[in-house]
């Protein structure tokens with residue numbers, strides 16, 4: 001096992017996401033896996049979202065991406081999510097949307 005994979009596995013484990021996610025993730029998904037950990041702080045993990053927060057795991061990748069772009073561009077007003085989305089490039093948002101759709 002690679003060291004980076006072990007590192008991601010360790011981080012994901014601390015957030016009670018499945019370590020299998022990191023082990024199955026192909027290399028381009030690794031960065032998205034890291035980004036998804038920051039999302040989980042508010043949104044929760046798969047099947048584990050707080051009742052007051054929109055669930056983002058397992059939705060359609062294109063729908064997640066479109067929401068993120070609408071939030072990023074303020075087309076869809078938000079309290080915090082627009083600022084978070086503006087912290088990432090469109091490609092990074094696409095990768096994290098793809099990741100979240102799978103897990």
Ligand code: HEC
Pocket residue numbers: 035036038039040041042043054055056064067068077078079080081082084096097
């Ligand atoms: C600080 C807490 C916080 C973090 C961290 C966070 N979000 Fe959000 N997110 C929110 C809130 C709150 C909303 C509701 C919109 C608003 O008012 O900002 C939201 C809305 C969303 C939505 C729209 C969901 C829907 O169905 O309406 C998506 C998609 C989303 N977040 C994805 C992400 C992704 C991807 C990340 C990680 C890059 C992330 N969020 C990180 C708080 C957070």
